[in-house]
Amino acid sequence: MGEEEEVLNIPSDLLSVSAAAQVTGISAHTLRYYERAGLLQTPRTATGQRRYGPAELLAVEFISRLRATGMPIRVIKTYADAVRAGSGREHGLPLLLAHREQLIRDLAQRQAHLEAINSKITAYRDCAPTTKERS
Amino acid sequence: MGEEEEVLNIPSDLLSVSAAAQVTGISAHTLRYYERAGLLQTPRTATGQRRYGPAELLAVEFISRLRATGMPIRVIKTYADAVRAGSGREHGLPLLLAHREQLIRDLAQRQAHLEAINSKITAYRDCAPTTKERS
DNA sequence: TGTTGACTTAGAGCGCACTCACAGTTGGAG
DNA sequence: CTCCAACTGTGAGTGCGCTCTAAGTCAACA
Numbered sequence A, B: 001m002g003e004e005e006e007v008l009n010i011p012s013d014l015l016s017v018s019a020a021a022q023v024t025g026i027s028a029h030t031l032r033y034y035e036r037a038g039l040l041q042t043p044r045t046a047t048g049q050r051r052y053g054p055a056e057l058l059a060v061e062f063i064s065r066l067r068a069t070g071m072p073i074r075v076i077k078t079y080a081d082a083v084r085a086g087s088g089r090e091h092g093l094p095l096l097l098a099h100r101e102q103l104i105r106d107l108a109q110r111q112a113h114l115e116a117i118n119s120k121i122t123a124y125r126d127c128a129p130t131t132k133e134r135s
Numbered sequence C: 001t002g003t004t005g006a007c008t009t010a011g012a013g014c015g016c017a018c019t020c021a022c023a024g025t026t027g028g029a030g
Numbered sequence D: 001c002t003c004c005a006a007c008t009g010t011g012a013g014t015g016c017g018c019t020c021t022a023a024g025t026c027a028a029c030a
Helices: A017-024 A027-037 A056-070 A073-082 A088-126 B015-023 B026-034 B055-066 B073-084 B086-128
Strands: none
Touching: A017 A056, A027 A056, A027 A088, A056 A073, A056 B086, A073 A088, A073 B055, A088 B055, A088 B086, B015 B026, B015 B055, B026 B073, B055 B073
16 A cells, blocks of 8 residues: 555566566565565576566566455466466456456455544544543 | 454453454464563453453554554554653554554555556556556 | 363464575676 | 676565463353
C-alpha cells in the first residue's frame, strides 16, 4: 500500500536482476523468490545469469498488480502455469475473472470503510475540543 | 478481503465474548488477542468475564474497518491509547487523517490495477482461441 | 450438587510473503 | 591477470496477524 512511481518505463534491451529490480520496483531478492515459486521464468545467459527482456518485465508488472490486489502467490502460480502451458484462455482466464469480482467487492468495501473513517473524522471536527470522548 | 454481512446490528444488552464474535464477525480468539494487544478494553463481570456493550461493539467494528484497510495493529494501538487518554482529537485524529490519505491513494492504485486486469481479460477475449500466448 | 460447556490467561504454533546469509561463480574495469 | 562487485542456489530468519493449546475457573441446568 503506497509506492511512488506510477508507470513502468520498459527498456528494449536485456536487464540483469538488479536492473530489473530498479525498473519494476520489486527487489532482486523478491524477483528470485518469485522465480523459485514458479511465478516467473527468466531466460538465462550461457553461464546462468537472469536476463529480463520486455516480455519478462511486463510479466513482473502484471504479477505485482495481482499481488497488490491480494492474490496469493499460489494462485498466481496456478495462473502462470496455465499461461505457460498454453491454456491461459481455458484455465488462466477464469482465475482472472474470479479475481476481478473479488477485487470489485473489495473496492466497494474499502469505499464503505473510507466513508466510516470520514464520519469519525467529522465527528472529531464537530465535537467541542474539551468534550469527553467515545471509542 | 471478502465477508458476507454488511451492517452490524448492535443489541442493547451485554454480550459474552462468543456472542460478540457472532455479532461482529471477529472470532472470539481474535477479540481476546485485540484486547491483549491493547486495541480494546472490555468491561468485566465480578469474576472476570468480558461483557461487550454497544460502545465496545462499535469500537470493535471501527477497529475491524481500520484493519481491513491495512492499518497495522501497532498503529491502531497508538490510536486507541490516544482515545483512551482523552487526547483523541490531538493525537488520534492525525493518525486517522494520515490513514485516510493512504487509503485514498490505495483505492486509486487498486482501481488502476483493476483496469489493467480488465485489459488482460479483454485481450484474452479478443485473441483467437488457438493463438500462441504471451506473459 | 454434579456435570458440561463456555470462560480465563499465557504461551506456543502457523501461514504467508518476503528478506537475508552463505558459500561459491562470474563479468568487466584497470 | 587481478580483483571487486554482482551474480547464483538453498536454506534459514523475520514480522505480522492471527489461531490454537493447555490448564484452570466459572455459570447454569438437571
